[in-house]
Amino acid sequence: MTDRRVTIRIAAMLGLATLVVLLLMGRNPTCPCGWVDLWGTVGTSEGSQQVFDWYWPSHLLHGFLFYALLWLVARRVDLGWRLVIATAVECAWEIIENTDAVIERYREVTISLDYYGDSVLNSASDIAAMWLGFWLARRLPVWASVAVVVGFELLTLWIIRDNLTLNVVMLLYPVEAIADWQAGG
Template identity: 35%
Template sequence: MDSDQECLHWRRVGEFGIGGTAVVALVLSLLGRTLWGAGGSLMFWTGDIHGPLNSQCLADPFTLVHFTHGLVLFLSLSWAAQKRSPTTRFGAAYALEAIWEIAENTTFAIEAFRRQGMQQGYYGDSILNAVGDLVTAGIGVGVATILAARTSWKVVVGLIAMLEVLAWLWIREGVFLILGRLLLTVGKRVGG
């Protein structure tokens, strides 16, 4: 990629990011999500995954999980859409994460998370938190893109493994653990 193509790529990445983020914020507003914090106060961080501010601040321990989402989405799309440009793959990854942010804030998903046991008090993300999660996943895609281009996709796999272990040690969660439990919960509901 020459410098003109690279500038165009990053410009389009920014456009995807801004547009996708605006759509998520609008949809979550229409779903009745609060702008920030359950108590109405703007906060940027909480470290308590069981407290009332979890998923209400810009960032929380699950921010690490969303960064890992970006890495996983990059690898998945690098395999599934090999012939597409990096810009297109970024746009697809960002769109998938945006869909996730909307889906995880539906009543169905919130109830499924509660049934898992770990997130009994979970009542959905604030718009600020969802935007933070989406942007963090986008950063994950960007980091993975750069790492894979300058080193190898194996480095990205190693980073995913390291972050999954870190997330497990820190909050007893991770991308694959959450996905697996969510699929089991939904499967039980649909099948029984």
């Protein structure tokens, strides 16, 4: 059994390395608008530039989903190493999500017309959200975890007409009817 502190340090180093990579990719450290705010406004260019945004719950849900998936397929792997695996996947996504190709894809096929990628601050918050979701999934009973996932999916669907499920669908296989509905049609 691995010392949990070792795997937590590895996960933290993966997160920090990701932030360095994002800076080296030319991502803005914070909002180019000139201020740091807790919440970015959806539908504006600062939407994913502040500490939190309406896609933060999706990253929280990543933690729940990674915990569940790793429990199913790697149950015998130490929890700390499952956290490292989940962190590696989340960090890889943060890097991929902030490439020009994926940013353009979001702008072409989703409602995120004003999406210009995340600030490094926002990416740090997204990684922390995944860690929180992973920790909550470990602590909460299964029914409560399912309730959190469904609740956040419904909440973001209602408030911004988008959520993790629709985001994945629209990114991989855009559906015109969904795009029309998201645009308010």
